Amino acid sequence: MITVHGLLGRPSDELRADAADADWVVGGRRHLDTIGVPAGQRIVLGGLQAAIEQVRALPESARIVVVASGDPLYFGVVRALRAAGLRPAVVPAVSSIAAAFAAVGLPWDDAAVVSVHGRPLEPAVELARTVGKAAVFTSPEHGIRELAAGLAGLDRWFVLAERLGEPDEQVRVLTAGQAAQAEPRQPNVVLILDRHPDSPDAPWPGSVAGPANPSHHPTSGGQQ
Numbered sequence: 238m239i240t241v242h243g244l245l246g247r248p249s250d251e252l253r254a255d256a257a258d259a260d261w262v263v264g265g266r267r268h269l270d271t272i273g274v275p276a277g278q279r280i281v282l283g284g285l286q287a288a289i290e291q292v293r294a295l296p297e298s299a300r301i302v303v304v305a306s307g308d309p310l311y312f313g314v315v316r317a318l319r320a321a322g323l324r325p326a327v328v329p330a331v332s333s334i335a336a337a338f339a340a341v342g343l344p345w346d347d348a349a350v351v352s353v354h355g356r357p358l359e360p361a362v363e364l365a366r367t368v369g370k371a372a373v374f375t376s377p378e379h380g381i382r383e384l385a386a387g388l389a390g391l392d393r394w395f396v397l398a399e400r401l402g403e404p405d406e407q408v409r410v411l412t413a414g415q416a417a418q419a420e421p422r423q424p425n426v427v428l429i430l431d432r433h434p435d436s437p438d439a440p441w442p443g444s445v446a447g448p449a450n451p452s453h454h455p456t457s458g459g460q461q
């Protein structure tokens with residue numbers, strides 16, 4: 238039995254109890270330390286594929302807990318586990334993107350989200366050029382400075398949300414010039430906005446997600 242728990246900040250009682258009962262707990266060293274997993278019970282994540290192979294080699298009866306950041310269903314480990322033929326139970330936490338938007342009090346049902354974690358930077362720059370609200374999962378190589386450089390000359394505000402949920406969490410609203418000079422701490426996410434978070438919101442575009450619109454409901458007789 239494999240259960241994937243999301244974690245952002247303090248571990249829940251449910252996660253602590255599941256980890257204490259597990260035969261093996263898989264996760265990054267930072268997460269395993271936070272939960273206090275004993276050495277003999279740990280599978281420390283280096284490469285994800287190597288950890289997946291280790292998990293697959295365990296007996297089916299083994300109770301395995303995987304700890305992953307934020308929402309493991311959103312740009313997270315569950316996709317890779319499923320691709321390996323595994324079907325874990327999932328207990329999600331709040332995604333770091335949701336936490337970053339919450340920190341500045343902005344709705345994000347109109348945001349476009351992209352990851353440059355182990356991926357090229359250019360699609361994220363292109364996206365932030367074309368939408369007014371973009372959110373980026375960063376990496377040490379592709380972070381706020383590189384994003385700001387790619388968007389030079391464009392009128393954008395940046396929100397740098399570092400180490401969300403940790404005691405040293407920091408969320409800063411930066412101009413493009415400040416973003417280009419920032420020294421970010423890991424991990425972090427970056428929001429790229431066409432207006433300051435305290436400005437009035439753009440009208441909701443109605444094309445991404447949001448409250449049900451009865452006139453679009455197939456059974457309401459409205460246009461589809």
Ligand SMILES: C[S@@+](CC[C@H](N)C(=O)[O-])C[C@H]1O[C@@H](n2cnc3c(N)ncnc32)[C@H](O)[C@@H]1O
Binds near residue numbers: 331333376400424426
């Ligand atoms: C593989 S993605 C996992 C995202 C995760 N599923 C989520 O919903 O937040 C890893 C990226 O998430 C972001 N991240 C994870 N934990 C974070 C934290 N505590 N604070 C800020 N960003 C975080 C970073 O951009 C990091 O590179």
